[in-house]
Structures are given as C-alpha cells and as structure tokens.
Amino acid sequence: MSAKIAIVGGGIGGLTLALALEQKGIDFQLYEQANSFEALGYGLQLSPNVVRVLRKLGIEKSLEDISHRCFGFQLRSFNSDGILAEWILNSDVPYYQCRRADLHKLLFNSLEDQSKIHFSRSLESYTQKDNQVYLKFRDQNLLITNALVGADGVHSIIKRWQFPYNEAQYSGYAAYRVILPFKEDYQSLLGKATVWMGENHHVVAYANGNQKQTKSWLNLVLVVKDQNWHEQSWTILADKREIADNFTHKSSLLNQILKDMVGNDEPCYKWGLFVHEPLPYWSQKNVTLLGDAAHPMLPFQAQGAAMAIEDAYILAECMVKEKETEKAFAQYQQLRLQRTAKVQQVSKNNGKIFHATGIKAIVRDLGLSLISSVNSNLLNLKTAWIYDYLISG
Ligand SMILES: Cc1cc2nc3c(=O)[nH]c(=O)nc-3n(C[C@H](O)[C@H](O)[C@H](O)COP(=O)(O)OP(=O)(O)OC[C@H]3O[C@@H](n4cnc5c(N)ncnc54)[C@H](O)[C@@H]3O)c2cc1C
Numbered sequence: 001m002s003a004k005i006a007i008v009g010g011g012i013g014g015l016t017l018a019l020a021l022e023q024k025g026i027d028f029q030l031y032e033q034a035n036s037f038e039a040l041g042y043g044l045q046l047s048p049n050v051v052r053v054l055r056k057l058g059i060e061k062s063l064e065d066i067s068h069r070c071f072g073f074q075l076r077s078f079n080s081d082g083i084l085a086e087w088i089l090n091s092d093v094p095y096y097q098c099r100r101a102d103l104h105k106l107l108f109n110s111l112e113d114q115s116k117i118h119f120s121r122s123l124e125s126y127t128q129k130d131n132q133v134y135l136k137f138r139d140q141n142l143l144i145t146n147a148l149v150g151a152d153g154v155h156s157i158i159k160r161w162q163f164p165y166n167e168a169q170y171s172g173y174a175a176y177r178v179i180l181p182f183k184e185d186y187q188s189l190l191g192k193a194t195v196w197m198g199e200n201h202h203v204v205a206y207a208n209g210n211q212k213q214t215k216s217w218l219n220l221v222l223v224v225k226d227q228n229w230h231e232q233s234w235t236i237l238a239d240k241r242e243i244a245d246n247f248t249h250k251s252s253l254l255n256q257i258l259k260d261m262v263g264n265d266e267p268c269y270k271w272g273l274f275v276h277e278p279l280p281y282w283s284q285k286n287v288t289l290l291g292d293a294a295h296p297m298l299p300f301q302a303q304g305a306a307m308a309i310e311d312a313y314i315l316a317e318c319m320v321k322e323k324e325t326e327k328a329f330a331q332y333q334q335l336r337l338q339r340t341a342k343v344q345q346v347s348k349n350n351g352k353i354f355h356a357t358g359i360k361a362i363v364r365d366l367g368l369s370l371i372s373s374v375n376s377n378l379l380n381l382k383t384a385w386i387y388d389y390l391i392s393g
Contacts, residue, residue, distance in 0.1 A: 013291030
C-alpha cells in the first residue's frame with residue numbers, strides 16, 4: 001500500500017491537518033489507533049487565534065452552533081467569596097467553549113472524503129529510506145509513504161523515534177475533569193471562563209454544549225500539585241468526596257459546585273499531565289511532528305489544541321507553497337518552533353501564578369484587584385500576542 005502523505009493520529013491536530021490538506025487538494029491518508037473517535041464531553045476553549053483558523057477552513061458557523069460564547073474572564077480566590085479580577089475580552093473574533101467530542105465530530109464531518117481516515121491502525125515504528133518512509137503498524141501491516149506527519153499526541157511514537165531520550169515526563173500536576181448539568185445556580189459563570197486560585201490547587205469552570213439548546217454543561221477542571229507518579233501515562237478513577245474536601249474553601253459558589261459534583265453519578269478521573277521541554281527541531285527530512293507530539297504543554301493557558309490547529313493549517317499552507325516536502329517541513333518548523341515554545345513557557349508560568357502560596361499569593365491577589373479596578377483592559381495585554389495571531393493564506 002502506498003500514500004503520498006501519511007498522518008498518524010486522528011486527534012484535533014491530525015484531523016485539522018486532514019481537512020486543510022483536503023481543501024488544498026493535497027493527497028493524504030490518516031491512521032488512528034482507536035476504533036472510533038472519543039465521545040467524551042470534556043470541554044475545550046477555543047480562543048480567537050484558533051477561531052480565525054477554523055474560519056479559514058469554513059467551519060466557524062458550525063462551530064458557533066455547538067459552542068457557548070465566552071466574552072471575558074474572571075479570576076477568583078479560594079480564600080474569599082469575591083472576584084479578584086474581571087475583564088472583557090478585547091477581540092473582534094469570537095472565543096468559543098465547546099465539547100471536545102463535538103469539535104472532533106465537526107472536523108470529521110467537514111471532510112468530503114472520510115474514507116481517507118483509517119481507524120484501528122496503531123503505528124509501531126517507522127524507517128526513512130531513499131526519500132520514502134516505511135511504516136509498520138501493530139497489526140503487521142506495512143505502508144510506504146512519501147512523507148509522515150506525527151500527530152500522535154503527547155506520548156508520540158514518532159517523536160520517540162526521533163528523540164529516544166526525550167520522553168514526556170509527569171509534570172507534577174494532575175487534573176480532575178468533571179462535567180455537570182448546567183443549572184440556574186451557575187448563571188454567574190455564563191459567558192466567561194472562571195479560574196479559582198488557591199494554594200497548590202486551581203479550578204477552571206465554564207459552560208459548554210450548545211447554547212441554542214437547553215442542554216448545557218458546566219465543565220470543570222480541578223488541578224492539584226501531586227508528586228505521586230502512577231505510570232508512564234496515567235488516568236485513575238478518583239474519589240469525588242475526597243476531591244471536594246481538598247478543594248472546599250471560602251467560595252460559596254465553588255462549594256456548591258463541589259457538592260453537586262459529589263451528588264452527580266458521573267465517574268471522575270484524575271489525569272497525569274505530561275510535558276517535555278521545547279524540542280530543537282521537529283522535521284527530519286520527510287518526517288515532521290505536530291500538536292502535542294511536538295510541543296506538549298500544561299493546559300493552563302488553554303492553548304494545546306489551539307497550537308495543534310494553528311500547526312495543522314500552517315503545515316498545509318507550507319505544503320501548498322513549497323512542492324518539495326523536505327523544504328515545506330523545514331519552513332513549517334521555522335514558522336512554528338518559537339511561538340509554540342513561548343506558549344509552552346507561558347502555560348508553565350501560569351501554573352506558578354495559579355498555585356502561588358504565602359506572600360506570593362497575597363501580592364498576586366492585590367496586584368490583580370488593583371489592575372482590575374483601575375483598567376481591567378490591561379489584563380488583555382498578557383494574551384494579546386497569542387489571541388491576535390494572524391495566519392496568512
Ligand atoms: C485538562 C485539559 C484541558 C485542556 N483544555 C484545553 C483548552 O481549553 N483549549 C486548548 O486549546 N487545549 C486544551 N487542552 C490541550 C488539548 O487537549 C491538547 O493539546 C490537544 O488535544 C492536542 O491535540 P493533538 O491532536 O496534538 O493530540 P491528541 O488529541 O492527543 O491526539 C493524538 C491522537 O493520536 C492517536 N495515536 C496515538 N498514538 C498512535 C499510534 N501509535 N498510532 C496511531 N494513532 C495514534 C491517539 O489515539 C489520538 O487520537 C487541554 C488539555 C487537558 C489535559
């Protein structure tokens with residue numbers, strides 16, 4: 001079997017690349033290890049930089065139909081019932097909050113030819129020889145391709161072959177992901193993203209689901225610093241009562257949400273968050289990396305999927321402009337390395353800010369309250385370079 005370009009991994013990054021290549025008339029085949037796409041309803045925030053890309057792909061209207069719109073942000077503390085800082089997003093491009101599975105479905109359904117997406121195909125290894133890439137799958141199938149894009153996530157096999165000594169490591173942070181049916185008590189969270197910050201804990205809350213229908217959810221991500229390492233990549237069933245006890249504090253709204261979480265039947269899982277330092281390069285001749293495979297990041301700036309989507313569009317653009325794959329991959333890498341490394345760093349720094357303790361937490365809270373009361377628009381400056389990013393083409 002042979003394919004011009006093989007994409008390995010049908011996550012948000014791989015699927016966006018598939019859609020962009022299809023629209024630009026470039027032949028590809030995509031191989032995904034799972035036998036279907038994940039149906040999990042966990043949330044995803046899509047900031048203006050990524051909405052601009054999805055607009056170019058012609059799916060912004062459909063995205064709007066499956067999302068809540070976020071107009072601003074709110075920072076709260078575990079130590080009070082009040083709001084530390086609140087600001088309105090300063091952008092003429094929308095910011096959306098949707099269910100990850102809905103975006104997945106949207107990308108897949110936007111493809112004209114879905115037969116190019118192959119499920120239950122798990123890559124085991126590859127070799128590069130004579131300008132071709134030889135792929136070996138776990139089912140023993142072999143494939144020869146002209147080029148390979150590794151969109152296979154944080155524990156990427158393709159990255160591991162390129163950088164055998166640079167495995168993603170457990171970051172020391174773990175996240176509990178929870179979905180609750182949206183109810184009247186949560187109204188003050190609508191139209192925004194809220195973060196509660198506390199000593200070595202933080203919680204992110206926002207609405208997701210289709211805002212035009214009655215069924216919406218409250219998406220919660222509860223993050224803890226936890227040095228216990230379980231396995232190389234891990235997700236474990238969590239005890240919701242224990243989480244509620246650990247996160248409970250002075251915020252009455254958060255306490256109400258935690259109580260609802262305990263009373264809800266849905267199981268809750270704890271996910272280890274894995275990262276590695278920025279890589280020196282992603283492209284080696286006719287093989288390159290994209291999304292979490294290239295630059296896994298802590299989710300504290302909500303930009304992992306955003307960077308994967310930007311990568312995908314820019315990679316497709318480079319392949320249109322430069323017919324020689326090796327040069328296209330080199331150009332893509334040059335356009336993306338610096339930006340994604342900076343976002344990786346900002347995400348890491350946010351962890352330190354959100355989890356500050358003692359005097360650092362007091363200074364943070366005072367500073368935020370002051371800026372918010374004097375000129376809250378200043379708080380947009382921190383993210384302007386991320387959200388205002390323009391992609392040509
Ligand atoms: C708690 C949490 C909250 C987040 N919130 C946000 C947010 O609000 N906004 C945002 O932009 N980002 C967010 N992110 C980050 C985002 O989820 C990821 O960065 C994004 O999903 C990465 O996409 P990807 O396509 O690169 O990788 P993945 O989504 O991991 O996809 C990789 C795919 O490759 C497949 N695969 C793996 N190995 C193989 C193999 N050997 N052969 C074949 N297929 C293979 C996998 O099955 C998978 O489908 C969050 C992350 C977490 C943990």
